[in-house]
Amino acid sequence: MSLADLEFDCINPYDSASQINKVIVPEFVLQGSLCLLFLLSGHWLMFLFCVPNLYYNFRLYQRRQHLIDVTEVFNQINREKKRRLIKVVSVVGLLLMSLFWMLRSALEVDERLLTVRSS
Secondary structure: OHHHHHHOOOOOHHHHHHHHHHHHHHHHHHHHHHHHHHHHHOOHHHHHHHHHHHHHHHHHHHOOOOOOOOOOOOOOHHHHHHHHHHHHHHHHHHHHHHHHHHHHHHHHHHHHHHHHHHO
């Protein structure tokens, strides 16, 4: 939203960059903790889906390209919008897969309870 507001001149570049930069490090930490949670809980498939995004975040942080520069924000706006869109799509995909596996495991437990009670 902040990038779209910046593109249409509804917000100044400093405010837009500070809003975006404020949430980048917590996003990286949450992504890393989610990946670690999948690893520790034994959900290997979800962990493997989570690793590319974690690696990408790590490489951005390592190269110091994770923050948006106020002076270059107009030159990078299209690239940043594409980057954010790809991240949103990957996170929504992880969310949908997590919900699917959670519902599937809940139904399997329910089926086991029904077969135990009927016998």
